[in-house]
Amino acid sequence: MISAPDDLIQLLTPEGQRVSNADFPLDITDDEIRSLYRDLFLVRRWDNEATALQRQGELALWAQCMGQEAAQIGAGRALAPQDMVFPSYREHGVAWTRGVDPVAILGLFRGTTNGGWDPRKHNFGLYTIVIGNQCLHAVGWAMAGMREGTNDAVLTCFGDGGSNQGDVAEAFSFAGIYNAPVVFLCQNNQYAISEPNTRQMRVPVFHKAKGFGFPGFRVDGNDVLAMLAVTRWALENARAGNGPALIEAFTYRIGAHTTSDDPTRYRDPEEVEYWKARDPLLRVKAYLDSVGTPQSFYDSLDAEAEELAQHIRAGARALVDPQPMDIFDHVYAEPHALVEEERAEMAAYIAQFGDLSARHGHGGH
Amino acid sequence: MISAPDDLIQLLTPEGQRVSNADFPLDITDDEIRSLYRDLFLVRRWDNEATALQRQGELALWAQCMGQEAAQIGAGRALAPQDMVFPSYREHGVAWTRGVDPVAILGLFRGTTNGGWDPRKHNFGLYTIVIGNQCLHAVGWAMAGMREGTNDAVLTCFGDGGSNQGDVAEAFSFAGIYNAPVVFLCQNNQYAISEPNTRQMRVPVFHKAKGFGFPGFRVDGNDVLAMLAVTRWALENARAGNGPALIEAFTYRIGAHTTSDDPTRYRDPEEVEYWKARDPLLRVKAYLDSVGTPQSFYDSLDAEAEELAQHIRAGARALVDPQPMDIFDHVYAEPHALVEEERAEMAAYIAQFGDLSARHGHGGH
Amino acid sequence: MATITMAKAINSGLRIALERDEKVVLMGEDIGKLGGVFRVTDGLQAQFGDMRVIDPPLAESGIMGTAIGMAMRGWRPVVEIQFDGFVYPAFDQIVSQLAKSHKRSAGATRLPIVVRIPYGGGIGAVEHHSESPEAYFAHTAGLRVMSPANPYDAFVMIQQAIACEDPVIFFEPKRRYWDKADFDDTVDVVADPAGVGSPFKARIAREGTDLTLVAYGPMVRTCLEVAEAAAEEGRSLEVVDLRSISPMDVDTLVASATKTGRMVVVHEASVFCGVGAEIAARVTEKCFWTMQAPVLRVGGMHAPYPPARVEHAFLPDLDRVLEAVDQAMDY
Amino acid sequence: MATITMAKAINSGLRIALERDEKVVLMGEDIGKLGGVFRVTDGLQAQFGDMRVIDPPLAESGIMGTAIGMAMRGWRPVVEIQFDGFVYPAFDQIVSQLAKSHKRSAGATRLPIVVRIPYGGGIGAVEHHSESPEAYFAHTAGLRVMSPANPYDAFVMIQQAIACEDPVIFFEPKRRYWDKADFDDTVDVVADPAGVGSPFKARIAREGTDLTLVAYGPMVRTCLEVAEAAAEEGRSLEVVDLRSISPMDVDTLVASATKTGRMVVVHEASVFCGVGAEIAARVTEKCFWTMQAPVLRVGGMHAPYPPARVEHAFLPDLDRVLEAVDQAMDY
Numbered sequence A, B: 001m002i003s004a005p006d007d008l009i010q011l012l013t014p015e016g017q018r019v020s021n022a023d024f025p026l027d028i029t030d031d032e033i034r035s036l037y038r039d040l041f042l043v044r045r046w047d048n049e050a051t052a053l054q055r056q057g058e059l060a061l062w063a064q065c066m067g068q069e070a071a072q073i074g075a076g077r078a079l080a081p082q083d084m085v086f087p088s089y090r091e092h093g094v095a096w097t098r099g100v101d102p103v104a105i106l107g108l109f110r111g112t113t114n115g116g117w118d119p120r121k122h123n124f125g126l127y128t129i130v131i132g133n134q135c136l137h138a139v140g141w142a143m144a145g146m147r148e149g150t151n152d153a154v155l156t157c158f159g160d161g162g163s164n165q166g167d168v169a170e171a172f173s174f175a176g177i178y179n180a181p182v183v184f185l186c187q188n189n190q191y192a193i194s195e196p197n198t199r200q201m202r203v204p205v206f207h208k209a210k211g212f213g214f215p216g217f218r219v220d221g222n223d224v225l226a227m228l229a230v231t232r233w234a235l236e237n238a239r240a241g242n243g244p245a246l247i248e249a250f251t252y253r254i255g256a257h258t259t260s261d262d263p264t265r266y267r268d269p270e271e272v273e274y275w276k277a278r279d280p281l282l283r284v285k286a287y288l289d290s291v292g293t294p295q296s297f298y299d300s301l302d303a304e305a306e307e308l309a310q311h312i313r314a315g316a317r318a319l320v321d322p323q324p325m326d327i328f329d330h331v332y333a334e335p336h337a338l339v340e341e342e343r344a345e346m347a348a349y350i351a352q353f354g355d356l357s358a359r360h361g362h363g364g365h
Numbered sequence C, D: 001m002a003t004i005t006m007a008k009a010i011n012s013g014l015r016i017a018l019e020r021d022e023k024v025v026l027m028g029e030d031i032g033k034l035g036g037v038f039r040v041t042d043g044l045q046a047q048f049g050d051m052r053v054i055d056p057p058l059a060e061s062g063i064m065g066t067a068i069g070m071a072m073r074g075w076r077p078v079v080e081i082q083f084d085g086f087v088y089p090a091f092d093q094i095v096s097q098l099a100k101s102h103k104r105s106a107g108a109t110r111l112p113i114v115v116r117i118p119y120g121g122g123i124g125a126v127e128h129h130s131e132s133p134e135a136y137f138a139h140t141a142g143l144r145v146m147s148p149a150n151p152y153d154a155f156v157m158i159q160q161a162i163a164c165e166d167p168v169i170f171f172e173p174k175r176r177y178w179d180k181a182d183f184d185d186t187v188d189v190v191a192d193p194a195g196v197g198s199p200f201k202a203r204i205a206r207e208g209t210d211l212t213l214v215a216y217g218p219m220v221r222t223c224l225e226v227a228e229a230a231a232e233e234g235r236s237l238e239v240v241d242l243r244s245i246s247p248m249d250v251d252t253l254v255a256s257a258t259k260t261g262r263m264v265v266v267h268e269a270s271v272f273c274g275v276g277a278e279i280a281a282r283v284t285e286k287c288f289w290t291m292q293a294p295v296l297r298v299g300g301m302h303a304p305y306p307p308a309r310v311e312h313a314f315l316p317d318l319d320r321v322l323e324a325v326d327q328a329m330d331y
């Protein structure tokens, strides 16, 4: 839709003016806002860098998060260290706030791994490609925590399209019934690949929460302050034992669905322009400018971004290709006769030919 | 819970007094109420007869609907002939209103068939055992109707436990988005086998409708008049092109889940007594008595019930066992080489031994 | 006559089916304006409207379940599952309803639904986009399972699948979407079936005398290349393109095995409990005395499909198939 | 030492596992106060409370998905699927997450989940309550699949399955729940594994020299009865109880086939693309020169499981197995 809905929770207008909301007061310094801007800015750079790497053939695919950085950074920065995250596949901003190395995430898109990091090390689950699956894992994780008496909450992300999956509804059910400390974050970027909201929902997603007995909120997903405040409230509420909440972050996917996608086939360039003007970075910059942020801040951020870009470029190219014998590792945690047999066969096969394409000089098609 | 909730739509009190509801006016004669009572009474008799047949070993299983007759007859009688029904496995009352022969339904529970009737002949789908599957078929049926320009609605039934299945949520999604003429009837009989409502929902089922953008109602499911009025409204609303609705019929499963179940393991006899006192038949009888229904009405109903019982008993015993060769019929609509091969093998095998247990006098275990 | 890719061939077949029978509807994520992620439905929503070419909510069980409901009312939905790895949310509706409703209703309810699944690897995709789940469906009575190997067969078989009164799981070898062939893609092969055989018969893709290679879908081309390479070494390999997995054209397999006495089955799916096992078991049973070697199998490992950068080692290729051919010849 | 049914044996095994490891939780519809529809979990919620023995909302994908989440945090959920036909809503979580997470995480995430599925027919049940879907899971890399055939194995194997670091699909032959055996059902076989072998090794249930019958779960008893009947006719049949389907103890199968030269595989599941195909293909490959007859298969037809009143014709029984034995011996 070529206009933002007017029922969104907002703490920073597109023009960069702070507004207050009685339900979600946010006590935050300008330095902290600069730190949020830093995250937004660096993630944007990462995203652009990855897109470029894909164009250069270094990645097989890239799923841009451009336009959704505020939703992701706001939510991610609301997390406590002990909180766990179960992401979908576009949560680069959340990953950033959890300290996951962007290069690790690039491995997935380069095709060197289907994972890339240890979920427990960052309290950030692996990217989940099958839409909706991760929401149930979040609830299970929370159920385990309730049994251990831990004091943490879980954040799980899904999209507007994903809100239709049975798994997501079942996750709502379980979380509601068990009063599990789970915050469901739906980034409504208005598209499920080519399908607009009109094909995916009759009423906004946040209404679903009521049917499962917990609160739902509709937030300006391009407003990092609102996202921070509402997610923080929801996580604290969850940790306090008051159960789940659903946050619909209304935002926009400025880029393509992935680098394989051609959005010109299904959406209006005017619409894209409208939302580019509401870029989540712009309003924070406007605010920061209005409070007199020195140019040196931006300069050093530029330098930092440049460094990050180099790390990403070099890191992506340095990612090590998996080897044929790796196929047999970690299929099972304990030995499995068939895997061992096939492992031995492959080893013998490789030993025989020296490498996999010795006989005919190619592996065929 | 040992008390009925007080937010139920009601048109006839447990004491048999008619009350009015501005949203759901019901213009009905006493003769029509007697006709509803006749349905309730005969379905109860059928249910009891089937339970007895199971005890005698004539049925492998029976799923009683005792206590839920008002919900089912009220909803069923609201249907127009052209409306379609997609039931679960306990909808004997709805089946009755569609003219399905009780004996046909007994076939499923005797084990002579997995179906038993032609859905199109009665506009009543086959019983569906996999919880929730049928709700999507209902929406698809409605989608087809919308494309044909028909003027009918679809009723689909599920339980309180079933309300958690992903398929049910997806059916809500599709129906909402397509504005499909589907009425979702959740018979909340307070148990999913042994699991009470507290294990299946955080808030009453009817709230779910809001999250999908259509109206939801909570009706006294033991009040046949309220069920008739609300379902009629919802079906008419659907036929008028206003989309789906969800009706939660709050009722009680007086009997066991099935004849295999032992409810004494999980529920309080006092609770059962409370709900027996709120038996949906009692209040209609009280009303009919209060308006001076002659004894001859009850006498002829008794006679009719006796006749039905005989039809059921004789019919159940006369149900023909399927034969081994039947296994190969209707697996496919068109010839399938493997099925034909196996059919021929079985025929040869039977021909060889005369019957299936000739060689060792038994088929083993 | 035109030079046509497999993707375009299926597109043409779908268009003809939509034109022939107004009860045909297409359903699938992004098949509308986008034309599907592989553009197989390109232009069809523009031509037939969004009541015939439906891009439904993102929920595979929902898509399958509503397709079943439509079919119950006499419609012929053609469902696109975006990628192989996303068919599992619909598995329950497929196994418990799609496969069994005709039987359950004693023939009263027909579900002539086609489930199109772009499947298999070799395109450098991320996880869940390269799987070969055909064995699950082949084992499920009530379903038909087929997979075309070339553009012409894709064009013909998609039309036949839609016309078939039974549910068909139609596996499209996505790595072959851009293979090309020359033929007339405007023929309604159902209305005018002249010269078009049954989709449930296997095809001898290449004649040979020393050994039979059996494949379907993406591996047929690989096997033809193997046969070519083997010919250079003086070996005559026959290649059978199965086309239909259920029903399986055992007669053609048996005839070929009887002729050559040796057989190697090739598929991308994991070997263990894969379709190759059935072929091996059945052919061995029928040709026990004529086989000169056991039926060997080349396929994926017993491991999840690996990341793209190593998929070449998981997928059967010329060398691995030739190795098996050597082994079989050595008996 | 006590006389114990298989249902009670599993109950005892579960109790011991719950006692041994406080991270073990049971999850399943109606497993609490009711003790499950087969009473396999009888008394366990009373003993361990509803935080350890959970009767969750009616949603199999939800149960499986939350079990995975718990396992990711170090718990060991044992999930009960009420009946075979109701596992399909969970199929997506099983195939895409349960089976693949360990691999995807390069070993960082272990999912030591046991999925208990009462399976198979012969109890006169309505549709969806008598299926044998084991082939779907055996074909899925990342899962282990086992099925005990007698009370003692059920007692031992359920404990071993729970202790295993991998996901295990544990098929319980429901028609054998009331079979009895005498043994001590208080032994923690994981803490004290003396004399208890690996669950992944097959068992020679009866020695013989003329032909090998291979079975698992419910069909082992049937095969033992067949062997008994055959003995009366002067035939010596060996019976192999597979116990584990994935991994499959091919060595034991090969040793037996080498000894007898003849093999018949028996399972309730449809023959086409069933587990028997894998056994036939693999044994034939390894014993090509020693087999005196092709490996024959006896199983369900390629048809949906029929109504109870005719299930006896669908299920392999003495006569059908003996017929196959005759056939194999006639080669």
Ligand SMILES: Cc1ncc(C[n+]2csc(CCOP(=O)(O)OP(=O)(O)O)c2C)c(N)n1
Pocket: A090, A129, A130, A131, A158, A159, A160, A161, A162, A163, A189, A191, A192, A193, A253, A257, C029, C058, C060, C082, C086, C089
């Ligand atoms: C179960 C499943 N079905 C289909 C897909 C293919 N697919 C990948 S992303 C996508 C659209 C997702 O839209 P949305 O949930 O709005 O998330 P977004 O990509 O916009 O962040 C689809 C259909 C998938 N990954 N999983």
Ligand SMILES: Cc1ncc(C[n+]2csc(CCOP(=O)(O)OP(=O)(O)O)c2C)c(N)n1
Pocket: B090, B129, B130, B131, B158, B159, B160, B161, B162, B163, B189, B191, B192, B193, B253, B257, D029, D058, D060, D082, D086, D089
């Ligand atoms: C998918 C699925 N899971 C489990 C079952 C087994 N089962 C049959 S009835 C039932 C409880 C259903 O409860 P509810 O939905 O409240 O309906 P009710 O039986 O009370 O009418 C269960 C778990 C099933 N039939 N289908």
Ligand SMILES: [Mg+2]
Pocket: A159, A160, A161, A187, A188, A189, A190, A191, A192, A193
């Ligand atoms: Mg989206």
Ligand SMILES: [Mg+2]
Pocket: B159, B160, B161, B187, B188, B189, B190, B191, B192, B193
């Ligand atoms: Mg109920």
